[in-house]
Amino acid sequence: NAGVTQTPKFRVLKTGQSMTLLCAQDMNHEYMYWYRQDPGMGLRLIHYSVGEGTTAKGEVPDGYNVSRLKKQNFLLGLESAAPSQTSVYFCASSYTNTEAFFGQGTRLTVV
Amino acid sequence: GENVEQHPSTLSVQEGDSAVIKCTYSDSASNYFPWYKQELGKGPQLIIDIRSNVGEKKDQRIAVTLNKTAKHFSLHITETQPEDSAVYFCAASVTHSGAGSYQLTFGKGTKLSVIP
Numbered sequence: 001n002a003g004v005t006q007t008p009k010f011r012v013l014k015t016g017q018s019m020t021l022l023c024a025q026d027m028n029h030e031y032m033y034w035y036r037q038d039p040g041m042g043l044r045l046i047h048y049s050v051g052e053g054t055t056a057k058g059e060v061p062d063g064y065n066v067s068r069l070k071k072q073n074f075l076l077g078l079e080s081a082a083p084s085q086t087s088v089y090f091c092a093s094s095y096t097n098t099e100a101f102f103g104q105g106t107r108l109t110v111v
Numbered sequence: 112g113e114n115v116e117q118h119p120s121t122l123s124v125q126e127g128d129s130a131v132i133k134c135t136y137s138d139s140a141s142n143y144f145p146w147y148k149q150e151l152g153k154g155p156q157l158i159i160d161i162r163s164n165v166g167e168k169k170d171q172r173i174a175v176t177l178n179k180t181a182k183h184f185s186l187h188i189t190e191t192q193p194e195d196s197a198v199y200f201c202a203a204s205v206t207h208s209g210a211g212s213y214q215l216t217f218g219k220g221t222k223l224s225v226i227p
Contacts, residue, residue, distance in 0.1 A: 004154075033215075042117075042200060042219040043155070059112070059216075090154055098143055098206055100215065102154030 002026050006091050006103035013081045013110045021076040021106050023091030029101075031094045032074040033058070034066060036087040037105075043090065049074055081110045113138040115203050117218025124191050125226050132221045134201035135183040141203040144177060144184045149198045149220075158199075159186070191225045198222050 007022045023032065033048040045058030049068040063085060065077045074093075078085060088107050092100040114137040124130045136144075142163035147155035161168045161175045161184065168175050172191075177184040184203075188195055204215040 035217075040120075040219060043217040045215065092154075096206070098204075099145065099157050099160065102147075102156065104152075104154050 004091055004093055004101050004103035006089075006106050008106060009104065010107050011109070013078075013108065015081060015083060015110060017081050018077070018079050019081065019108075020078075021089055021091075021108075023074045023076070023093075023103060024072055025074075025091075025093040025101070026072065027093060027095070027101065028071070029093035029095050030071075031096070031100075032068065033092045033094075033100065034064070034074065034076045035090045035092065036060065037090060038087050046076065046089075081108075083110045086110045113141060113203055113205075113216040115201060115216050115218045117201050117221060119221060120219065121222045121224070123224045123226060126191060126193060128191055130186075130188045130191055130195070130223055130225075132186045132199055132201070132223070133183060134185070134203075134218050135181075136203040136216075137182065138203070138205065139179075139182065140205045143204045143206045144175070145202050145215075146175060146186050147200045147202065147217075149200065151197075155200060188223075191223075193225050193227050196223055196225045 004025045034046040035043040044060045047066040052071040055066045067075045088105050091103045094100045116135045145160035148158045149155040172189045174187040198220045201218040
């Protein structure tokens with residue numbers, strides 16, 4: 001059972017480049033989330049989805065877009081990467097809006 | 112919105128001693144309080160959670176207490192072992208029975224070091 005899988009695990013981008021982070025879960029969870037983790041800042045919610053075809057903004061949504069075209073996948077896009085988006089990104093999913101299962105993280109560096 | 116404060120940011124204990132991490136929250140509507148453990152290079156993993164209708168919950172060496180009046184909750188780890196060394200996060204959220212607004216707000220984390 002893979003759980004929550006994030007792709008890629010590491011990425012280096014140049015300022016202004018775009019990229020998409022993929023999150024896939026095989027637990028048939030309705031809820032999916034994208035967080036960013038920065039030193040001393042804990043985990044901050046970027047966007048989330050309560051079901052296929054739905055998305056909503058979290059605490060720090062600016063500069064990011066998301067899509068949930070399939071129930072098992074939640075994509076996080078950076079249209080024009082900035083150094084301030086250097087971070088570790090975590091995807092999570094949950095059956096209800098309670099216990100969340102996290103992926104292994106994507107370490108993104110924007111230079 | 113919800114604000115979760117977590118203390119201390121770092122904690123060192125001798126193996127076998129107890130460790131206590133404390134969190135406070137601001138939104139009186141919050142009713143779900145999970146604790147996550149994050150090991151180096153991995154994603155956070157739920158270790159215990161408590162809901163607002165319960166004052167205390169225990170699972171082997173780990174316990175969580177909740178004081179709704181004071182809006183604070185704590186993680187207690189007894190008989191600490193080196194494998195307990197990790198970063199611990201508290202969180203708070205308002206849960207609803209159906210789909211709707213949802214925010215899981217995390218504290219900034221506590222790095223626990225258990226010294227053999």
